[in-house]
Amino acid sequence: MRSFTWKSLSIALVFALGSVSPHPGWAASPAPVSGEHGMVVTAQHLASDIGIEVLKKGGNAVDAAVAVGYALAVVYPTAGNIGGGGFMTIRFKDGRTTFLDFRERAPLAATKTMYLDDKGDLVKGLSTEGYLAVGVPGPVAGFEFARSRYGSRPLKELMEPAIGLAREGFVLEQGDVGAFERAAKRLAKDPAAAAIFLKADSMPFAAGDRLVQADLATTLASIAEEGPDAFYKGGIADRIVKASVEKGGILSKQDFERYRVRELEPVKCNYRGYDIVSSPPPSSGGVIICEILNILEGYPLAYLGYGSAETVHAMVEAMRHAYVDRNTALGDPDFVENPVAQFTDKAYAREIRERIDPFKAGVSEALTPADFAESKETTHYSIIDDEGNAVAVTYTLNGSFGAGVVAPGTGILLNNEMDDFTAKPGAPNLYGLVQGEANAIAPGKTPLSSMSPTIITRDGKPFMVIGSPGGARIITITLEAILNVIDHGMNIQEAVDAPRIHHQWLPDKVFMEPYALSPDTLKLLATMGHDVQIDENWKIWGQATGILVGGGSVSEIEAGGGARYNGAVDSRIGAGAARGY
Numbered sequence: 109m110r111s112f113t114w115k116s117l118s119i120a121l122v123f124a125l126g127s128v129s130p131h132p133g134w135a136a137s138p139a140p141v142s143g144e145h146g147m148v149v150t151a152q153h154l155a156s157d158i159g160i161e162v163l164k165k166g167g168n169a170v171d172a173a174v175a176v177g178y179a180l181a182v183v184y185p186t187a188g189n190i191g192g193g194g195f196m197t198i199r200f201k202d203g204r205t206t207f208l209d210f211r212e213r214a215p216l217a218a219t220k221t222m223y224l225d226d227k228g229d230l231v232k233g234l235s236t237e238g239y240l241a242v243g244v245p246g247p248v249a250g251f252e253f254a255r256s257r258y259g260s261r262p263l264k265e266l267m268e269p270a271i272g273l274a275r276e277g278f279v280l281e282q283g284d285v286g287a288f289e290r291a292a293k294r295l296a297k298d299p300a301a302a303a304i305f306l307k308a309d310s311m312p313f314a315a316g317d318r319l320v321q322a323d324l325a326t327t328l329a330s331i332a333e334e335g336p337d338a339f340y341k342g343g344i345a346d347r348i349v350k351a352s353v354e355k356g357g358i359l360s361k362q363d364f365e366r367y368r369v370r371e372l373e374p375v376k377c378n379y380r381g382y383d384i385v386s387s388p389p390p391s392s393g394g395v396i397i398c399e400i401l402n403i404l405e406g407y408p409l410a411y412l413g414y415g416s417a418e419t420v421h422a423m424v425e426a427m428r429h430a431y432v433d434r435n436t437a438l439g440d441p442d443f444v445e446n447p448v449a450q451f452t453d454k455a456y457a458r459e460i461r462e463r464i465d466p467f468k469a470g471v472s473e474a475l476t477p478a479d480f481a482e483s484k485e486t487t488h489y490s491i492i493d494d495e496g497n498a499v500a501v502t503y504t505l506n507g508s509f510g511a512g513v514v515a516p517g518t519g520i521l522l523n524n525e526m527d528d529f530t531a532k533p534g535a536p537n538l539y540g541l542v543q544g545e546a547n548a549i550a551p552g553k554t555p556l557s558s559m560s561p562t563i564i565t566r567d568g569k570p571f572m573v574i575g576s577p578g579g580a581r582i583i584t585i586t587l588e589a590i591l592n593v594i595d596h597g598m599n600i601q602e603a604v605d606a607p608r609i610h611h612q613w614l615p616d617k618v619f620m621e622p623y624a625l626s627p628d629t630l631k632l633l634a635t636m637g638h639d640v641q642i643d644e645n646w647k648i649w650g651q652a653t654g655i656l657v658g659g660g661s662v663s664e665i666e667a668g669g670g671a672r673y674n675g676a677v678d679s680r681i682g683a684g685a686a687r688g689y
């Protein structure tokens with residue numbers, strides 16, 4: 109009797125249908141926004157406007173990224189920030205690439221067990237709420253590092269629009285107010301945060317209300333005037349340290365004075381002829397995206413099809429294997445050896461493929477390495493200028509509105525990034541990540557991140573700029589946008605809108621967005637042993653912002669008829685915009 113396999117079924121279908129090539133894209137998404145000279149895609153339309161104005165006036169993509177970074181700190185306070193941290197991936201017009209790490213560092217007084225009680229149990233909320241959750245912020249140093257080396261405009265000019273929006277305020281739209289409503293209870297606990305981000309009657313802002321941030325305007329103006337020293341050496345650091353000392357935190361002036369940006373080599377790999385440039389440790393993003401792509405390169409995803417059981421099975425198994433590596437072996441490169449070369453090696457991917465059963469779900473517990481002892485917000489923006497310089501920035505306060513605290517007089521929301529460390533090996537963090545020793549807390553150390561600002565080139569030319577928020581899911585969200593464009597032929601808007609799936613080794617579950625998989629596919633996956641669920645805790649599953657160069661989709665690029673720049677803001681974002689010119 110002929111044995112029946114899903115592989116033989118899909119191969120048979122391919123032959124039956126002749127050539128099943130990816131369709132050129134006619135899904136239920138609006139057309140991407142087009143531009144010939146520049147493109148700025150961010151999660152808040154006023155920030156996109158500011159970025160595109162910088163480009164129109166002759167600033168380069170790095171200038172625009174700095175202006176947008178400060179603007180989002182005003183108009184997108186749930187994640188845009190100067191009190192958190194982030195990463196910037198840059199590809200210059202001549203092909204050089206670099207990566208800036210301006211993520212938070214643990215305070216010098218931090219200890220490995222600072223979030224545990226006497227019995228060694230995690231104390232709920234310590235790593236996420238209030239001053240003890242705060243890492244030393246990096247964006248002010250990071251933006252100035254980028255601008256002074258790679259930008260072309262004065263800091264004051266780039267910060268002016270943000271200062272104006274903080275001082276005069278801006279009118280909130282429907283897409284802005286959801287985050288304020290969701291965070292209202294947390295913000296109410298901190299009088300300085302409540303005074304700014306809640307109305308006088310302690311109610312959340314509604315559409316049509318004006319948000320004015322006078323203290324933040326003063327803070328930004330002093331940074332524009334004096335540069336980062338105003339933040340790290342002057343009165344701003346003093347105020348943050350004072351509030352921290354008074355409210356049980358451990359930040360010291362020395363923490364601010366010794367803050368340094370790291371310029372690092374990006375992680376690189378090649379997927380089906382496309383060159384990927386992404387975030388190295390202390391992010392896990394680039395490494396794990398490359399590892400998953402290398403594994404998936406061995407499967408004919410374009411033929412298996414978007415959302416088919418075989419495609420999803422291959423993706424889930426690749427994610428399962430790569431997330432074990434992420435969660436157990438990666439950490440701050442100044443503190444641990446990261447096996448980046450191994451994890452991004454094609455031969456390593458082949459070994460993993462050989463361990464993947466084509467018909468059966470793997471078991472996460474069985475992958476546990478021997479030495480493993482035991483609302484949410486971020487934002488990504490993508491920019492490209494007329495000369496072809498591309499910048500991808502992901503920065504964050506970690507949770508929505510970070511630790512929910514504002515140091516009085518500064519207007520600065522502070523992060524709760526310390527939760528990204530392994531507070532206790534084996535115990536899940538805010539994103540359900542179960543992590544190990546490599547990411548243990550230590551003074552001055554940076555917690556492992558998933559942020560993945562990514563730039564892709566083809567034949568030495570820019571092809572795609574992409575990234576997303578989404579905690580541990582940032583990696584798979586970014587990955588899926590890439591697969592959707594390269595393997596499934598979607599245009600950039602469809603690629604960021606398409607429903608997503610995610611697996612992160614533990615918990616051993618496949619999470620899906622509503623409608624991501626058909627009932628038939630779900631049945632097939634169940635017979636393979638996959639536990640597929642809709643995650644009730646993740647209503648807004650990432651917010652990707654992407655740019656494709658030369659056409660809205662691969663087929664348009666290959667036909668040579670597309671716009672030069674094609675921008676797409678994820679339809680999951682309330683107030684975002686792609687702006688081109």
Ligand code: DON
Pocket residue numbers: 484485486504505506507525528556557558559576577578579580582650
């Ligand atoms: O760096 C990280 O991986 C996390 N702190 C990112 C948090 C995040 O994306 C929250 N947004 N949904």
